[in-house]
Amino acid sequence: MRQTCSxxxxxxxxxxxxxxxxTTPQSRATPAExxxxxxxxxxxxxxxxxxxxxxxxxxxxxxxxxxxxxGRSGCGKSTLxxxxxxxxxxxxGQVHIGDRPVTGPSNRWVMMFQSPSxxxxxxxxxxxxxxxxxxxxxxxxxxxxPQVLELVDLSAFGDRNVQDLSGGQQQRVALARxxxxxxxxxxxxxxxxxxxAFTRRSLQGEVRRIAKSLGLTxxxxxxxxxxAALMADRAVLxxxxxxxxxxxxxxxxxxxxxSEATRAFRAETARLSQLYAxxxxxxxxxxxxxxxxxxx
Amino acid sequence: MSDAAISPAASGPRLPNLGxxxxxxxxxxxxxxxYLVWWIGGRLVAASPDMFAFADFAPGPALSALWNMVxxxxxxxxxxxxxxxxxxxxxxxxxxGVPLGIAIGRVAVLRQITNVPFxxxxxxSPLSWMPIAVMAYDTWDGAIIFLITVAAVWPVVFATAAxxxxxxxxxxxxxxxxxxKPFHLLTTVILPAIAVDILTGIRLALGxxxxxxxxxxxxxxxxxLGYAINDARDTxxxxxxxxxxxxxxxxxxxxxxxxxxxxxxxxxxxxxTP
Numbered sequence: 001m002r003q004t005c006s007x008x009x010x011x012x013x014x015x016x017x018x019x020x021x022x023t024t025p026q027s028r029a030t031p032a033e034x035x036x037x038x039x040x041x042x043x044x045x046x047x048x049x050x051x052x053x054x055x056x057x058x059x060x061x062x063x064x065x066x067x068x069x070x071g072r073s074g075c076g077k078s079t080l081x082x083x084x085x086x087x088x089x090x091x092x093g094q095v096h097i098g099d100r101p102v103t104g105p106s107n108r109w110v111m112m113f114q115s116p117s118x119x120x121x122x123x124x125x126x127x128x129x130x131x132x133x134x135x136x137x138x139x140x141x142x143x144x145x146p147q148v149l150e151l152v153d154l155s156a157f158g159d160r161n162v163q164d165l166s167g168g169q170q171q172r173v174a175l176a177r178x179x180x181x182x183x184x185x186x187x188x189x190x191x192x193x194x195x196x197a198f199t200r201r202s203l204q205g206e207v208r209r210i211a212k213s214l215g216l217t218x219x220x221x222x223x224x225x226x227x228a229a230l231m232a233d234r235a236v237l238x239x240x241x242x243x244x245x246x247x248x249x250x251x252x253x254x255x256x257x258x259s260e261a262t263r264a265f266r267a268e269t270a271r272l273s274q275l276y277a278x279x280x281x282x283x284x285x286x287x288x289x290x291x292x293x294x295x296x
Numbered sequence: 297m298s299d300a301a302i303s304p305a306a307s308g309p310r311l312p313n314l315g316x317x318x319x320x321x322x323x324x325x326x327x328x329x330x331y332l333v334w335w336i337g338g339r340l341v342a343a344s345p346d347m348f349a350f351a352d353f354a355p356g357p358a359l360s361a362l363w364n365m366v367x368x369x370x371x372x373x374x375x376x377x378x379x380x381x382x383x384x385x386x387x388x389x390x391x392x393g394v395p396l397g398i399a400i401g402r403v404a405v406l407r408q409i410t411n412v413p414f415x416x417x418x419x420x421s422p423l424s425w426m427p428i429a430v431m432a433y434d435t436w437d438g439a440i441i442f443l444i445t446v447a448a449v450w451p452v453v454f455a456t457a458a459x460x461x462x463x464x465x466x467x468x469x470x471x472x473x474x475x476x477k478p479f480h481l482l483t484t485v486i487l488p489a490i491a492v493d494i495l496t497g498i499r500l501a502l503g504x505x506x507x508x509x510x511x512x513x514x515x516x517x518x519x520x521l522g523y524a525i526n527d528a529r530d531t532x533x534x535x536x537x538x539x540x541x542x543x544x545x546x547x548x549x550x551x552x553x554x555x556x557x558x559x560x561x562x563x564x565x566x567x568x569t570p
Contacts, residue, residue: 085473087469087472087473105472105473105474105475106475107474107475110473110474111473113466113469113470115466117464117466117467117469117470119467119484119485119488119489120564120565120566121488121489121491121564122488130471130474130476130484131474131475133480133484134471134474134475134476134477134480134484135475161564161566163564163566177474178474181474181475
């Protein structure tokens with residue numbers, strides 16, 4: 001099962017194509033943390049007997065790091081996140097979070113989805129305490145739920161039915177629900193894509209701020225380069241059909257620069273867009289020759 | 297004051313706006329019309345040379361008989377055994393029907409296997425099982441409860457299964473993701489999500505059970521509303537017979553009303569946002 005992983009091997013063209021600091025996981029591990037917090041070892045996956053969706057995915061994530069997985073729709077990034085969350089089992093390879101192999105869902109690694117999917121028959125409080133309840137920690141909920149509601153700025157809404165809330169507020173409740181059991185890692189599957197632009201921008205900033213204040217590790221799936229630049233410390237770019245790691249690059253922005261107004265942000269977004277376009281072009285060139293031929 | 301004059305034109309005749317009382321007033325009008333039809337029917341029967349012997353079916357004699365039955369406690373005495381049988385039959389139908397419905401709603405193969413046989417069984421009148429029920433059970437009560445269960449189980453099964461199939465798969469995924477065990481999925485997601493569907497099924501089942509009850513009580517037993525009807529017919533006491541019919545209607549309506557209230561209480565679907 002165990003495969004040898006090397007990002008560098010998987011991405012020879014990118015070193016030449018881009019000035020981005022493409023690094024191997026080995027080189028980024030600090031001496032203090034010899035073992036990376038999340039280890040993704042040679043994940044491959046296909047649905048039934050279909051074509052492979054993911055092939056030999058390897059990357060590591062440090063504790064407290066915010067990582068963006070960027071790729072086009074259908075590149076398998078959402079599948080990858082489901083595998084990381086233990087919601088499905090990979091065809092090959094293994095995921096470790098902390099020292100534990102991921103063999104199924106757990107409230108140590110919690111995923112947030114595109115839609116908040118709150119339970120409409122419950123109040124905000126009851127929705128948020130679910131993870132604690134499933135864990136038999138219901139007595140803790142009395143203290144913990146108000147804490148996380150405070151964190152997402154919804155303290156006054158505990159007794160309300162979730163159907164009274166706006167889309168942005170509902171997604172905040174979903175965030176609070178994910179945070180309540182104090183997970184080690186939060187996996188975000190394009191959780192803001194259904195929101196209006198203004199609400200989206202404010203939540204993106206807020207989630208990063210909360211993750212940093214809690215020291216929470218965050219893996220975020222997106223096709224929006226701007227979102228990655230706003231939120232992430234590092235980006236892994238995926239090709240599509242099958243999804244492979246094509247580039248792994250640091251997003252070197254200060255927190256003050258993480259706003260659409262700054263020059264540094266615009267430069268970083270432009271760099272990521274360029275990289276994204278190259279990765280997309282690479283997968284189109286290698287994986288769909290027949291389609292290109294018929295298009296001519 | 298001039299509001300009435302400029303109110304939007306209605307497509308048909310409209311009653312004055314009564315606000316909250318509208319429902320009650322409309323119901324009163326409907327019941328008055330029903331009473332009128334009953335009264336006219338009574339007059340026609342009394343006037344007919346072929347049927348005048350049945351004139352006690354008319355509202356006057358029937359309602360005074362009903363008053364006597366209520367005062368003497370006879371009305372309750374005949375209702376309790378019937379309520380017990382319907383309650384026990386319905387309980388058995390729920391105990392069998394809800395788990396079965398959840399299983400059928402969750403497991404596609406089970407749904408495909410059971411679909412045709414269940415639709416087949418559903419279309420058999422529950423009363424057709426009467427000879428078998430009488431043989432299989434030692435007591436008449438047992439046989440009647442069995443017949444009511446057979447009648448009531450299908451609406452519960454089908455409504456539960458339909459509710460389960462409508463559950464948003466994202467809810468189950470979210471719950472699993474937060475570490476829910478199968479038991480948690482059942483108690484925190486599936487059952488609350490389908491509570492209204494189950495109650496709607498129970499409400500339908502109650503209607504069917506209440507209808508099956510009376511003919512089922514024609515046989516063997518010496519208590520209950522069906523027996524009272526049969527007994528009144530045999531003693532030619534048509535006022536009592538009509539009064540029993542009224543009791544059956546009132547109790548059935550009351551039970552259905554309770555179910556409807558429960559459905560409204562448990563319903564979490566918002567039609568309007570405050």
